[in-house]
Amino acid sequence: MILTQEQQAILDGSKGEVMAKVMKTLVMYGEAFGAEKLVPITSDYNHLVTSFGLKVMSPVYDLMQTILDAGVVSGQKFSVDPRPLDKKVPANFLQNLIFNKFMYTKQDFYEDQLKKLGLMNKDAFTCTCYMDEVGNKPKKGDVLSWAESSAVVYANSVLGAKCNRNSGIIDIMGSIVGFVPYFGLLTDEGRKATWIVKVQTEKKPEAQLLGSAIGMKVMEDVPYVVGLDKWIGTELNDSACAYLKDFGAATASNGAVGLYHIENLTPEAVELGEKLIAEGAKEYIIDDAELERVQKNYPVIWKKPDAAPKLCFIGCPHLSLQQLKDWTDNIESELKRKGNVKVSVPTVLTAAPKVLEAFEKTSYYARLRATGVIISYICPLMYMNNPLCKKMPVITCSNKLRTYTTAKFYKEAEILSIITDGGKK
Amino acid sequence: MKQFKGRVVTPGTVTAEAVVTKSGFNTLASFQNALQFGDKEVKCGDQNNTDLYGKSLLNKALCLPQTIGSTTGGLVLYCACALKKNPACMLFSQPIDSLAAAGAVLADVWVDGVTMPVIDSLGEEFLNYVKDGMTVTVKEDGIVEVG
Numbered sequence: 001m002i003l004t005q006e007q008q009a010i011l012d013g014s015k016g017e018v019m020a021k022v023m024k025t026l027v028m029y030g031e032a033f034g035a036e037k038l039v040p041i042t043s044d045y046n047h048l049v050t051s052f053g054l055k056v057m058s059p060v061y062d063l064m065q066t067i068l069d070a071g072v073v074s075g076q077k078f079s080v081d082p083r084p085l086d087k088k089v090p091a092n093f094l095q096n097l098i099f100n101k102f103m104y105t106k107q108d109f110y111e112d113q114l115k116k117l118g119l120m121n122k123d124a125f126t127c128t129c130y131m132d133e134v135g136n137k138p139k140k141g142d143v144l145s146w147a148e149s150s151a152v153v154y155a156n157s158v159l160g161a162k163c164n165r166n167s168g169i170i171d172i173m174g175s176i177v178g179f180v181p182y183f184g185l186l187t188d189e190g191r192k193a194t195w196i197v198k199v200q201t202e203k204k205p206e207a208q209l210l211g212s213a214i215g216m217k218v219m220e221d222v223p224y225v226v227g228l229d230k231w232i233g234t235e236l237n238d239s240a241c242a243y244l245k246d247f248g249a250a251t252a253s254n255g256a257v258g259l260y261h262i263e264n265l266t267p268e269a270v271e272l273g274e275k276l277i278a279e280g281a282k283e284y285i286i287d288d289a290e291l292e293r294v295q296k297n298y299p300v301i302w303k304k305p306d307a308a309p310k311l312c313f314i315g316c317p318h319l320s321l322q323q324l325k326d327w328t329d330n331i332e333s334e335l336k337r338k339g340n341v342k343v344s345v346p347t348v349l350t351a352a353p354k355v356l357e358a359f360e361k362t363s364y365y366a367r368l369r370a371t372g373v374i375i376s377y378i379c380p381l382m383y384m385n386n387p388l389c390k391k392m393p394v395i396t397c398s399n400k401l402r403t404y405t406t407a408k409f410y411k412e413a414e415i416l417s418i419i420t421d422g423g424k425k
Numbered sequence: 426m427k428q429f430k431g432r433v434v435t436p437g438t439v440t441a442e443a444v445v446t447k448s449g450f451n452t453l454a455s456f457q458n459a460l461q462f463g464d465k466e467v468k469c470g471d472q473n474n475t476d477l478y479g480k481s482l483l484n485k486a487l488c489l490p491q492t493i494g495s496t497t498g499g500l501v502l503y504c505a506c507a508l509k510k511n512p513a514c515m516l517f518s519q520p521i522d523s524l525a526a527a528g529a530v531l532a533d534v535w536v537d538g539v540t541m542p543v544i545d546s547l548g549e550e551f552l553n554y555v556k557d558g559m560t561v562t563v564k565e566d567g568i569v570e571v572g
Contacts, residue, residue, distance in 0.1 A: 028530040028533065032529075059503065059504045059508065060500055063535060149494070166496060166523060168499060169527070256449065256491070256524075
């Protein structure tokens with residue numbers, strides 16, 4: 001890698017030993033991918049993946065403290081993934097004990113570190129930092145040092161920003177030095193599609209199921225998706241963006257996709273069309289049968305596979321304002337149709353604190369609360385990240401949550417049916 | 426015994442027993458329970474990985490195509506190394522992915538006293554040849570012996 005004089009001086013220790021190690025980390029990281037240079041970060045804000053004060057992650061907090069003690073913090077403020085705890089979300093005595101006394105004992109300490117490191121504000125805890133209400137929305141072409149797989153794939157694909165699938169810690173280190181290694185999804189070549197995915201379904205494919213199928217097939221490659229505009233349109237409106245948010249999160253968690261192109265819809269696909277497809281790209285055809293096959297192959301590892309669900313999470317990644325409104329309409333009308341008043345399964349809808357704040361100002365808020373649904377800023381994944389939840393029959397329409405926990409995946413319509421059916425499974 | 430040549434991502438030499446996955450290794454899903462709840466054997470907790478689910482990863486030669494999943498992957502690997510609950514080495518058939526590279530580099534630069542050699546680009550033939558329980562030796566210059 002060829003460094004500028006300034007970068008080389010930092011590597012040689014001109015700004016102290018810790019800063020030199022931060023630079024060394026980025027150089028080694030870039031060299032693993034043949035990066036020949038470091039390029040400046042151009043986004044207003046950064047986004048970090050590590051939001052949780054897990055006792056077992058103490059090496060991370062020690063490293064952050066080393067950075068703070070050395071005074072090498074970034075000038076760039078950041079948002080961060082959702083908090084792992086919220087008292088509004090149902091938890092029994094034992095769960096609360098485990099959460100507060102064993103697992104997240106470092107939460108307050110770590111949040112204090114985040115403030116010192118440059119947290120945007122006290123509400124900047126969400127995986128969907130790019131929502132208008134949150135305010136961390138990069139511009140097309142911006143170079144980022146973000147982590148959080150669902151946010152990175154959204155920023156690259158829907159917003160046209162440029163970011164590699166950085167890991168936690170690497171995210172903040174790039175921001176500290178102000179540069180990231182130039183490779184992969186930062187380059188024109190790395191943004192070319194090596195898969196053509198043809199969507200040939202007879203009905204609108206479930207976003208999180210389609211994303212899962214594609215993620216599992218293409219892994220870390222870039223897919224160029226044809227035929228989806230038939231179902232979600234050619235305009236990046238609220239509905240299409242929410243669909244792509246959920247679709248992308250599934251591609252990134254069920255595989256390792258960092259960028260996708262949707263023909264006639266996402267910015268680079270609109271601009272460059274099939275020029276984005278690399279020579280020799282492979283093909284994957286998705287029809288309804290393929291989606292059914294993918295869903296049927298998900299392992300169900302509940303102790304009793306037919307157990308009645310005890311909790312339902314909707315909103316991983318966090319919901320948009322429009323999605324909160326849509327779920328309110330759907331739950332309300334389905335309850336009414338069945339002659340029921342409240343959901344029969346404790347159901348938690350999650351969104352960014354700032355999105356919830358906006359939602360609470362609408363008439364939908366009272367209507368949703370009347371159905372018994374809980375709204376929260378929590379990270380469902382972090383909530384379920386304990387042995388007690390392993391035994392708990394939790395259902396979700398999030399393929400990311402399914403991947404990392406024992407939650408069972410259902411399509412959105414199935415979830416709606418289950419939570420409104422008056423207690424029958 | 427068969428020899429394969431890869432590229433050194435982080436250096437070191439080691440001999441260990443192989444555990445093999447043909448599908449992507451989800452670092453968060455694989456390590457989170459083991460790290461969090463003190464599983465001394467560091468058993469793989471990724472329910473989607475039928476090759477590795479329930480098998481010990483500690484001090485094993487982890488043979489894999491790539492890692493997948495959450496971008497906490499690198500810091501999870503870093504923590505596994507800092508807590509000395511890491512595989513003996515990681516041997517990738519494909520070029521390394523950004524999350525695994527981050528974990529390997531973070532461990533190499535910031536963790537004292539732990540060496541986890543990481544070799545990538547060993548090729549499909551490597552992953553087809555190596556089987557669970559085989560003895561794997563990582564030598565200098567990216568040479569991997571399987572026997």
